[in-house]
Amino acid sequence: MEGAALLGRLTWELAEVVDLVVENPRVKTLALDVPEWPGHRTGQHVDVRLTAEDGYQAERSYSIASAPSGNRVELTVETLEDGEVSPYLTDVLRPGDKLELRGPIGGYFVWELATGGPVLLVGGGSGVVPLMAMIRERAAAGSDVDLRLLYSSRTWDDVIYRDELERLAGGGLTVTHTLTRSQPEGWTGYSRRVDGEMLAEVGPAAADRPHVYVCGPTPFVEAVAAALVAQGHEPQRIKTERFGPTGG
Amino acid sequence: MDAFMLDGNAVAGLLHEVFGGEMTTASGTCANCGSTAQVGAVHVFRSAGVVLRCPSCDNVLAKFVERRTQICVDLSGLRLLARPEQ
Numbered sequence: 286m287e288g289a290a291l292l293g294r295l296t297w298e299l300a301e302v303v304d305l306v307v308e309n310p311r312v313k314t315l316a317l318d319v320p321e322w323p324g325h326r327t328g329q330h331v332d333v334r335l336t337a338e339d340g341y342q343a344e345r346s347y348s349i350a351s352a353p354s355g356n357r358v359e360l361t362v363e364t365l366e367d368g369e370v371s372p373y374l375t376d377v378l379r380p381g382d383k384l385e386l387r388g389p390i391g392g393y394f395v396w397e398l399a400t401g402g403p404v405l406l407v408g409g410g411s412g413v414v415p416l417m418a419m420i421r422e423r424a425a426a427g428s429d430v431d432l433r434l435l436y437s438s439r440t441w442d443d444v445i446y447r448d449e450l451e452r453l454a455g456g457g458l459t460v461t462h463t464l465t466r467s468q469p470e471g472w473t474g475y476s477r478r479v480d481g482e483m484l485a486e487v488g489p490a491a492a493d494r495p496h497v498y499v500c501g502p503t504p505f506v507e508a509v510a511a512a513l514v515a516q517g518h519e520p521q522r523i524k525t526e527r528f529g530p531t532g533g
Numbered sequence: 534m535d536a537f538m539l540d541g542n543a544v545a546g547l548l549h550e551v552f553g554g555e556m557t558t559a560s561g562t563c564a565n566c567g568s569t570a571q572v573g574a575v576h577v578f579r580s581a582g583v584v585l586r587c588p589s590c591d592n593v594l595a596k597f598v599e600r601r602t603q604i605c606v607d608l609s610g611l612r613l614l615a616r617p618e619q
Contacts (some may be wrong), residue, residue: 295549332546346543391545393557393573503536525574526542 295387297334300358302382308445312411313375314350314361317384322356325349327418328395328498328526331360331388335370345370348415348500348526349389352422361445363411394526398422400496402430403489407479407509409437409501412528416500417446420453429457435487437479437505439466461487479505481512491517500526541572544583547597548572551604552616559616561585564609565592572614585610 304316330348337343351359364375378384396404396419406416413436423432438444441464454460463475463483475483489495497518499509506527513523541548541557548556557573568589575594576586582598587610594610608614 294553295546330542330545344546346546387546390549390555391542391557391573392555393545393571394542503538525540527538527540 295390297385297387299383300386302378302380302384303357304380305378308361309442311375311443312361312363312445314359315374315378315384316351317358317360317386318356319358319386320356322358323389324353325358325389326392326395326397327352327422328415329389329391330415331358331386332390333360333370333374334385334387335373336385343369346390348418350414350417350421352418352425354425361411361414361417394498394500394524396422396496396498398426398428398430402432403493403495404430404432405484405487405489405495405497406432406434407437407484407497407499407501408434409479409505409509410439410443410528411445412499412501412505412526413445414500415526416498417449419498420450420458423458424453431457431489433459433461433487433489435461435463435479435483437463437465437501440464441469441472459487479509479512481516484509484512485516491519494519494522497523498526499523501528503527535578537578539577539579541575541577541585543577543579544585544597545573547583547604551597551606554616554619556616559614561594561611561615562613563587563590563592563594564612566590567612569613 300317300319303318306314330346332344332346334344347360350361362371362374365371408416450460465478468476499506506525510523545557559572560569562569566589570588576588578584585595587594592610596607598605
């Protein structure tokens, strides 16, 4: 009976920070050990809760960056200057510190190997995080499913997971960058915001009925989703996850 | 387009708390226009509370306000909310 009552409940757990990785000057990955972690599906997120000494609490959602692997859960967090939570996560936390979280949460923005392909992932800035979990799961399973990432960043230095993406590309995974603000010397890739022409070139075509996942700031997601629909992609096959401009 | 708009994924934790299960894959039918959308895809606005709006007609589907010991829920904009068995 107790088990039945607890079924489906979401409880706050204490996770321990086991590692911190600097991805770029504004982005860090926190590797956490979460006892009793039930495992997750790629694309899911966790809620993180901080409690101040006076009892004030702030809660934020962060996408899981890692593929399922035991009790280890990785979150990649971008520091938002005026944020209540993210500066603490990226600048204050040290290995050994504890953190309250609950999850995994969500089932809508989820891709699994069983979902199959072809798959088109379109990420803007730190919107790449849940998409990376999908790419990592595919790699961990040695899958050759056709998966294409179109990743929009402001500059080359802003690109998160740059080396890992380069290493993983090939064998059915294509990684295409677009750099919207500035480009390194000799850059031959895209240097504009994602548009219909770019989406058509990266593919897969709407006729191939890809599963599409779009994650990023709200204006980015709106623009990409509208361009995809205009090209004949079925709205039901376009899953979106929007980041707010504030709050982190 | 409102840059402050989020989607149902952003409040998945709150919805899980209220309904006791994963809700972003549930489908909601708008009481105003009759269109159906998965909860993960509905538009969400946060301020003092959380407001879910229909992605087709912008009708307010649901409102959630947390008070000290209560969560108040208004679902009057939904005709139907159907969650897959879990």
